[in-house]
Amino acid sequence: MKKIFLVLIVAVACSKENTDMEKPAIQISSPVNGVEYLVGCDTCALPVRATISDNDELNACKIEAHSAAGHGSHVSLMKALTASWLYDTIIDAKGNKKIELSLSISLKEVQDTGEFHFLIYATDKSGNESLAERDIFFRLSAQ
Numbered sequence: 001m002k003k004i005f006l007v008l009i010v011a012v013a014c015s016k017e018n019t020d021m022e023k024p025a026i027q028i029s030s031p032v033n034g035v036e037y038l039v040g041c042d043t044c045a046l047p048v049r050a051t052i053s054d055n056d057e058l059n060a061c062k063i064e065a066h067s068a069a070g071h072g073s074h075v076s077l078m079k080a081l082t083a084s085w086l087y088d089t090i091i092d093a094k095g096n097k098k099i100e101l102s103l104s105i106s107l108k109e110v111q112d113t114g115e116f117h118f119l120i121y122a123t124d125k126s127g128n129e130s131l132a133e134r135d136i137f138f139r140l141s142a143q
Helices: 002-015 074-082
Strands: 024-031 038-040 045-053 058-067 086-090 098-106 114-124 129-140
Touching: 024 114, 024 129, 045 058, 045 114, 058 098, 086 098
Parallel strands: 038 129
Antiparallel strands: 024 045, 045 098, 058 086, 058 114, 114 129
């Protein structure tokens, strides 16, 4: 009888471990997929609006934008190697279950045009990761 009781205690103790397997949720409202944004002017900007949430606790999120060139043909690869604009930033989200992103990325100095990938990665404190992405386009302003 004592052996059965001991096994039951071990089983109960192990089942109380917190194993968060749920990935963070990312909802991007801007930029909009497939939309063209002007670059190379004083007021040119990429608006970023997103909500990131987790069932337990967030850790960080990463915002990235880069040329889509190089994801296909040899010509695209050559364009990617010469592309100069890349946006990459990490935001600390520790202690939060939900964050609202609202920022404007200046495109004043950008001279690259064509298709770009906009990505948001989110991780929670358990190490689960999510990704949301948009395909956007850059066109030089007439300014």
